[in-house]
Amino acid sequence: MNTQQRAILSKARRLLAMDAEWDESKHPRAENGRFGKGSETNKQTETKSLVKAERKASNFQQAREQAKAFQGKQLVNDSSGLTAVASRNSLDKMLSGKAVGKSSSPALHSLAVANADKLYESAVYGWSKPDRSDDPNITAIHRLFSVLDTDDGRYMAKLTVKETGRTDQNNKFYTIEAVELNEKSPAAQWVDSTVQADWPDPTSIRSVGDILSLAKTVEQNNMITRDNNSIAQDTARSYDKDGRLHVAVSNISKATVNPYYGGEIPNYRQLGLEPKKVYYLLRDPEELEKAAPTFNNLPLLNKHIPVSADEPQKEVIAGTTGSDTVFEDGYLKCSLAVWDAEAIAGIESGEQVELSSAYHYTADMTAGEFEGRHYDGVMRDIVGNHVALVDVGRAGRDVVVSDADPFHERKTMKLKAGAKARIQAAVQPLLAQDAELSPDELLQVIGSLNNEVQTAQDDGGELPPENVENVGTDGDDSDDGENNTAPAEDEAPEAPEGGAPKPAQDAAISKMAMDAAIQKAVAAERKRAQALAAAQREVAHIVGDVAMDNAADVYKFALEQSGIDVTGVHPSAYRAMVGMLGKPKQPMAQDAAKTAEQFPGLSRIRKA
Template sequence: MAELKIALDKSVRRLDQDGHLFVETCILSAAIVSPYLGREIPDAEKLGLEPDTVYQVYRDADALRAAAASFAGKPVLSEHKPVSANDHPYMITVGAVGDNIQFKDPDLIGSFSVWEKQAIADIESGVKRSVSAGYRYRAVPETGTVGGEAYTLKMVDIQFNHLALVSTPRVPNAVIGDDGSQVYNAPNVERQDNMPKNNRATRRAALSKLRPYLAQGADIEAVKKALDCDDTTRDSAVDTLRDLLGGRVPDEIMDQVLALFENMGSEGAENVDAEVADEQTDDERRAKLKAAGLSDDEVEKCMGALSVTGEDEEVDEAAREREAEATRKADEERKRKEDADREREAAGARKADEERRAEDKKAMDASIEAAVARAKAETMTSMKDLAKAQSEVKPFVGNVTMDSAEGVYRFTLRQLGYDLTGIPGSAYGAMFHQHAKQSAKASAPAPMAADSASGVDFFKKFPGLAAVQIKG
């Protein structure tokens, strides 16, 4: 099969002054036929689909056109993961899709931005040169052909959820552009005559690397003999390996592994060094596996199984252990970072709660202190008023023991014969003071007359005093 060269004729990337990356135009999805495992398809059980069987599914053009607006503003992730407001994966959110999304049959085209440093570096280095849309949809049974590809299911009611950065997309043309020197090798087009042909030594070496996946008791020599035969068809190889693998590897991975046998030789040579041949085709094989929709982990497992270092070399257990150890450490480091982030968030929340409680306590203490001060002041005033009232009424009723000045005045007025019905207690003090004044006037001595002339003689002696009036 030949590889289609897709040239990207102008730069569509730019970095702003903050280092954020903006991709002005990019194919985000396309109305094409793509392979999906049964377990990847919604309502697979209702549709009668087998979980591990590959189905060809058409991404309907009308459904993509109708869903275009739903892509605007959605998050860009460093890997695929469903997102929602209740479960937002902030650790892998690296950007956002733009708001100008257009469907130009067969492609859904739009812009997006990437903010995070490592994600930008992955794009610029080519580690993640493509995008892959994440969306909800409904699968309906329908048979047809699009672009020469037959399908049995069609996607409808598409609603976009996120856009992921990937090494190789399921939609071959969903590549982040750069300039005219960059090309993307799209698989599954007509093969050129000068493509590498099968090589038995290479195939045998590759098969030996599949030993870890073989079912117990498999006749590996019989398989080698079958694959060494030049007229072995791909279908027979598929059937043979499917039996030997015993369902341990998903069908789509196994099919891709078998497809690699077609391109593992070197210009038809029969006895080439297998290691050299492997170095010459690693990138092609990795691209083919990614184009089929395999994850990075699945690609590396396949590449490790197909790594050719000798015709019958046994699997490098130490290398697998190192790889497993590296994966374990990476998982532990990622978990450590996630735990640290969660702990920082929890610590921040605890600190905020403590500060809020401290402020609340401070305000409560101040309120209590003010209330105590008011109570003290009111008590002192009440005591002074009581003492004053007791002193004032003593000449009239003697010593009166009451709890308040109002009580003292009430008792005194009643003793003096007043009817207090309907009179508020706040008026008792004023009533008593009025009574006291009237009593004082009534008991004041009458002016004495002076019959002698001595008084007159006094005013004659001091005539200015005659104008002085004395008020009593």
């Protein structure tokens, strides 16, 4: 770092540190957006840089299709007059594996690319820097910043333009990234890291303050929105004398477009649909409005499974919908009652806070467009079957307890009754300890319990995998018929303070110490097995059966086989990237992920 760079960074950090004490009213801006005379320009700048995400895209294919609207066209930035062109090559780069890793999520990145032209035109000019490669054809690298306004919140977008020194070449709209700013990812921290990475020209240092101001409005807006949502949810919830949860109003489904494999669509053969081809179906607003009464008094389940009078599935009923279902502002809304303590705990903890509706429908394969998104057919004659509590809903985060993507296969470690009782008695006093066992050590421990461990697996076939937009992870919902009771944990004796056993109890505690790690180790091994099984299922339609040791390798293999460059991408992003490739969904329309993974064992149910 040279002296000039140190000076720039020092000044930038002082600006960031001063931000908390900055009184905007004492430092009005001039018409050009700089500080001086004038008082409304800051608000105007924020408003001008705000771009509503009118084009919808949740994966790379959709983003690429939407970007055709501006591909190759000259774009002009309103604040600086800088022109640029997003060529086909530039758009391909924007949607590369390396590029998407800089955004908060692949879905958000796809949405930003789909609206990149509007973001560029409305962006606030930040600063410039020299080209790292010293390319004589590139005179400068320019950074511009804008705000993407979505249904889920606002996001900061950073755009990059390469200015060419040749009159016969256009400036290149080169990259874009979109990030979420909140208390966990503060605006000041993001701007500081951006400044450190770029070392902008000293004459542009005042722009750091401008960009920070813009970023902080995004951060504050998201925090206010979150707080308002929390307040709304809290005020909508109440508890009766017996501990049952009542929700005054909740969104249970919404009008939107979702992808389905042809084989999942009712009567697909008669409709001439290809079973493995993806079709986009509209959950039509008018059809939802007509269907509203059919969602009254339906069972609220803690997992997705078709229900009827003949097969009520009593063991998974967690509550009921109310008798007041209406369609308003694009959503099906109704009250809820939750009777099951475990389901209530899931809602309170946030593990099962979203809702997913299941329904029958008739497919009308008439193509059209809804809110900028193309669809191949319309769901008509919708009739509700049930509503399920899930952790991630296909309909989105706005269909929350106040439609599902939990498609992890449930591979649960099952213990015989005697073993489970022994383990529980030994483990509960030491649940607070952080002991860990490797898989081999775990097998040795379990072996000491007379090999009483069994693995619960489904036999038979499974329903078609779902093509979902978001990837979710279920909570542990073991179906071994030996549910642990809450009082047992509360009544367990406490571990000695500091975790050190008393001398007189060394022998007993030593045995317990070995067993004490079982619960955590079993959970870790279960999580690893679930992740691997889920990965294998999620890539099956891309590369078939894959035998690898961990989920990350499975996802990476599928991405590479699909021609996706994952160089420099953190393995934690692989799964979401695979999700953007498109996946198979299921026959009864459930706004959820794979039924077979949501409730293994369903494949064993057969009609007599």
